[in-house]
Amino acid sequence: MNNKICLFLSGLLLFISCSNNELENVQISFEETITSKIINDDYPIYYFLPDSYTATKRYPVIYLLDGDWHTKRVAREINQLWKENAIPECILVGIGNANERMRDYTYPADKYNKGSGHGDKYYEFLRDELLPHVESKYSIDTTRRTIAGHSLGGFFTLYAMLKEEKETPLFHGFIAASASIFWVDGYLFGLEEALANQSSDLNCSLYLSAGSDEGVSTNVLIEEMYERLKNRDYPGFQIDYNVFKGKAHEGASIPGFVEGIKFNLNR
Amino acid sequence: MENFLKTLIYTLLSFFAFLTQAQDISKNELPLFITELNAGFKPSPNGSTFGLIADISKPFYATKSGKMLWSSGLQEDFQVQLERGFEGASGTTVRNSVDLILGPTFYFLKSHQLSASFKIFGGWSYKTTNGKVDNSALNINRSYSDSYHYFSRGLYLSAGYRIKQDCFFSIFYKADLRRLTNGDGIIEMPEMIYGIGVKKIIQRH
Numbered sequence: 001m002n003n004k005i006c007l008f009l010s011g012l013l014l015f016i017s018c019s020n021n022e023l024e025n026v027q028i029s030f031e032e033t034i035t036s037k038i039i040n041d042d043y044p045i046y047y048f049l050p051d052s053y054t055a056t057k058r059y060p061v062i063y064l065l066d067g068d069w070h071t072k073r074v075a076r077e078i079n080q081l082w083k084e085n086a087i088p089e090c091i092l093v094g095i096g097n098a099n100e101r102m103r104d105y106t107y108p109a110d111k112y113n114k115g116s117g118h119g120d121k122y123y124e125f126l127r128d129e130l131l132p133h134v135e136s137k138y139s140i141d142t143t144r145r146t147i148a149g150h151s152l153g154g155f156f157t158l159y160a161m162l163k164e165e166k167e168t169p170l171f172h173g174f175i176a177a178s179a180s181i182f183w184v185d186g187y188l189f190g191l192e193e194a195l196a197n198q199s200s201d202l203n204c205s206l207y208l209s210a211g212s213d214e215g216v217s218t219n220v221l222i223e224e225m226y227e228r229l230k231n232r233d234y235p236g237f238q239i240d241y242n243v244f245k246g247k248a249h250e251g252a253s254i255p256g257f258v259e260g261i262k263f264n265l266n267r
Numbered sequence: 268m269e270n271f272l273k274t275l276i277y278t279l280l281s282f283f284a285f286l287t288q289a290q291d292i293s294k295n296e297l298p299l300f301i302t303e304l305n306a307g308f309k310p311s312p313n314g315s316t317f318g319l320i321a322d323i324s325k326p327f328y329a330t331k332s333g334k335m336l337w338s339s340g341l342q343e344d345f346q347v348q349l350e351r352g353f354e355g356a357s358g359t360t361v362r363n364s365v366d367l368i369l370g371p372t373f374y375f376l377k378s379h380q381l382s383a384s385f386k387i388f389g390g391w392s393y394k395t396t397n398g399k400v401d402n403s404a405l406n407i408n409r410s411y412s413d414s415y416h417y418f419s420r421g422l423y424l425s426a427g428y429r430i431k432q433d434c435f436f437s438i439f440y441k442a443d444l445r446r447l448t449n450g451d452g453i454i455e456m457p458e459m460i461y462g463i464g465v466k467k468i469i470q471r472h
Contacts, residue, residue, distance in 0.1 A: 182353040185353075185405075186353070186402070186407075189405050189407075212396075212413045212415065213360075213396070213413075213415075215348075215350055215358065215360070215396075215398075216350045216357070216358030216397075216398030216400065216411050217350060217353035217358070217398075219411050219413075220356070220398070220399070220400040220407070220411045221353065221407070223409065223411070224400075224407050224409055243413075245413075245415055246415050246417055
């Protein structure tokens, strides 16, 4: 009887733990924690560099939000893309402290989410503290900065793109995977319209994505944002959008990052 | 990964709890069929899911001690998700699946009031989503539709309380684990539905 139970449980474990770990494992190159005076909080920072990194060359950089969750997996994907010569060598910087994503990645505050709405401060943290720190440490091409985020991170990515100074942009590539555009009744649509009224051009690239199984109010709003931005016909703006079949909110994150990295680093 | 481990641990704990509490049943008391009809609900920020699950199992084996019955059967799962979460958004997602189920069923026909089931299942599912966002403030009027099919797999737990001879009021939990796809922490929540139902044991008489 005991053997049968063991056999059953073994089969069960096999049944539910099937995985697709096909990518080569990689190690994060370096980790550190930096303290933000602007936000008064600590941020773990995860770096992934090419083995052939040299300070004599300048590398494109990808700043990845929710770095605690995504850095290792995205590093593995980047490693694979390098092997396939699908993207140039680059530096991945994962920004941690995902526990405070509701505070850091959103703007304005939502009355139903206490403590939310400090995305403006988070942008200041990136501009005035994190990026100068990272770029004093590593040899980075400051004209090829990409920021990538998923969900609320995707919201922040779009917020940064629409809000930042167009004459002195911090980022040049944006990846918004499954962006939470519904935040505060579609606040970003207002920003998009304000931008269109102020500017006749947008010099950057944006990759948008969603999973087909995310629900109507996510998919429709991402599609709407894509079409509005595309129809502006900004001369210096490149945009792409993809829906990943059969993926729900979490499962659409990595495919969105991978395709977004390919799109932004090869433009 | 944390959610996956929690689901797994709860499942295994439930399994062993029921196993150790089971009472004897003799082999010649094998039921002909065990049928269940369940209605379930899953609250979610983006939309609540209502589901109907019908299940018929054929017990085919009892252990020597009679503590456990192995059964197999078919399960039909029809779920509708009604979307909300954004002003002006409305939508439905309909999922229909037919699953082959396999697993031990525990039940107590004589003097006890309780029954319990633990099953694993795998089968074919078809999912279609239709909806629209009609928001005049943002000038959005857009429809969305998508459909796909996939191989479902998961766990099903139920516990019943006898309300009449061979008939139990039951509560159930069903988790479709198809989204647990990798070991790096990028894991989708299993699709779960909780509910109540009626379990009828069809006996030889």
